Amino acid sequence: MTVVSVAHALAGKIPEGGEVTVRGWVRTVRASNGLAFVNVSDGSGFAPIQVVATDALANFDDIKRLTPGCSVIATGRLVKSQGKGQSFEIQGQGLEIVGWVEDPLTYPIQPKPMSPEFLREVAHLRPRTNLFGAVTRIRDCLAKAVHRYFHENGYYWISTPIITTSDAEGAGQMFRVSTLDMANLPRGENGGIDFSRDFFGKETFLTVSGQLNVEAYCLALSKVYTFGPTFRAENSHTTRHLAEFWMVEPEIAFADLAEDARVAEDFLKYLFRAVLDERADDMAFIAERVQKDAITRLETFVNAPFERIEYTDAVSLLQKSGRKFDYPVEWGLDLQTEHERWLTEEHVGRPVVVTNYPEHIKAFYMRLNDDGKTVAAMDVLAPGIGEIIGGSQREERLDILDARMAQFGLDPEHYQWYRDFRRYGSVPHAGFGLGFERLVVYVCGLSNIRDAIPYPRAPGSAEF
């Protein structure tokens, strides 16, 4: 008796007729004429395996009473299946029932289509559905591909601080982190909160980005990246925003904006190739049930060279498009999703890198171009979603950085450490940020970003 995963049993690597044991949860049961067909899933891959039990089994009466969600251990001979759409099945020699379902009629996960809205209410059980099993495996595949890509290309992973005193964007809305007794706050002499008595002896927040921190490592180890959670306390409860999400942020020494864009393109294509190669089973389900072109659009993405367009040219194109947009198009204004999608979907029909945005709509740390009006920033736009990556070359010239900080009203004292990199062997460098859940939404064709994380609205989670 060899215990194997269902995915392994179905993969055709075990000699036919070999005896195996699989363990998992019942998806469906069908019983008739002294036979029971029990579909068992262990989540190792998309497909369950069919176990055929006969009334020769001593516990056949119990087996007939199995319902979706019961846990079992099945042992038997692996044989080619006669059934459509399955490679192998198990001729059951034993089917041990490990755990029953307390009240089958109220068990929330039934073998029928269930809406994502309903499943968000029982988020702790939704991993047992086809959809969320697939999303979880695809998410895992993408995360592993992130680390593998950077490993193969000589980048080191850096875990930047989650609890922080600084605000990387100079503007983000942040969550406060504190152990002060809120019912009895310590007050300073002027009546304000005395944060010197808080856990860290000062006011602290959840990070909005690891970028400024990771620059320290970039300017010593040359190629680095973060992959960790970040937080935005923005009260925009839309289907596109999360308060807590994971970000991938590579940072590359001696790189300019063109190199930054080249890496972004190479990186995204690597990730999508990994999903197509490694999760064909789950992607087939996504294409069948969630988004028809889920596979073909990734294939197109992987094979298409990205277009490059300057922001200034993008504005002209939009203005001449003859299209009516909800938001105004004018040099100096940021591009909205409708503009981005027109550019990538209708005008170019491929992913587009828009570069060199007006300096006043971008962050203080982005490198000022020679025109004095734009900065070396880029957004990567993809058909079907719009912006998927944002990045920039960083300002490596101390005098210009100081001028930019003054312009943004930032206290240079607070950024002394960040200025240091420009005082000590400054080099050009660039990087970008990829919202990981946004990537999952895109690959899985989800319409609500809360379905791209393990725990929306789940007990134990505050995200909703």
Add this chain to the structure above:
Amino acid sequence: MTVVSVAHALAGKIPEGGEVTVRGWVRTVRASNGLAFVNVSDGSGFAPIQVVATDALANFDDIKRLTPGCSVIATGRLVKSQGKGQSFEIQGQGLEIVGWVEDPLTYPIQPKPMSPEFLREVAHLRPRTNLFGAVTRIRDCLAKAVHRYFHENGYYWISTPIITTSDAEGAGQMFRVSTLDMANLPRGENGGIDFSRDFFGKETFLTVSGQLNVEAYCLALSKVYTFGPTFRAENSHTTRHLAEFWMVEPEIAFADLAEDARVAEDFLKYLFRAVLDERADDMAFIAERVQKDAITRLETFVNAPFERIEYTDAVSLLQKSGRKFDYPVEWGLDLQTEHERWLTEEHVGRPVVVTNYPEHIKAFYMRLNDDGKTVAAMDVLAPGIGEIIGGSQREERLDILDARMAQFGLDPEHYQWYRDFRRYGSVPHAGFGLGFERLVVYVCGLSNIRDAIPYPRAPGSAEF
């Protein structure tokens, strides 16, 4: 001209005499008789590369003025080095100076031994030192090995929520997360804080562990793990504690405590083998400068079968040891580090898995053994550090879980979702937790855990 990393140039894969370009920061400079020897590091590996410049170069006067920390781009022919301890060097045909050091005398990172205490004060620059370069690359190697091990063994990565409403241990001290205006807190009818007006509509905290959450995925996908930050607001500012640290938490369906221990052993050995294979350069430095037996103790670890000892037997052994301990040894009390280290270092001389601890000193979710007095918990103890992994089989029987929750004074209503897994196809399952920074401390022989994270005492970080 091919741009390569210093590690690649030194690896012997480029044909001798080939022309290469490397980019990085000056470590040391020595000039005499119309020659300058410039050691350049880009952090791609431990060793810098020596660039030999002659006074035939137009900017030779500037090259002579280079100091540690300056950034350069060096181009030249790669040739076998005559010098001791270096494989190749570059005969410089060009040495472009990219960035100077503003005031070389006050530049904090000098080519001389510097204490970790001093470097914690300039944490944003310490990645440029030999020690922190090595720690960063080893940390990256360990993190990648964590993901690779689980990938090769069929586990899926789950990112459990950071902001949470529940406390996985039932006891941990937690950081509060809030967007309420502390200077003007909303009050409820009874005068208490009105958390319904906070960001998530209720009181929220930073997670202390992803374990309870990840169980939902284990009981659907069978083999899963978390690898993410966790938080403890414990006011123990020792060299062994962090308020913010990363944890690895696998969770395995259909596993008992013996299988849990087997995976823990296999996993740790895999990680250490990865470091020995992939970071020989950095480990050689650690062994030379930080911890003499750094390499040999990992080799011993990898080759030694772990011992298994029951807690009850461990207490007897300690009592009969004739050794005087600072803390009392008695059945029912937890083991202290001095006890753990005696067991693993002096009594066994190898890693030890201690199993089946008294139920009242362990968490409510651990499986009650048939003796009614102990739970199926384990601690993995390693020579040189003590406890490195803690784990348990989880209580899968609803009636016993309910009794345990009552005993610990936990509200079953709050854990309804966790109870659900025992109502719907419950199966035995087990898992463990590994503090990632503790692992880095062990491998790198560090004496302060704040040197195992990128940003202790750094500007922008609240950890100190």
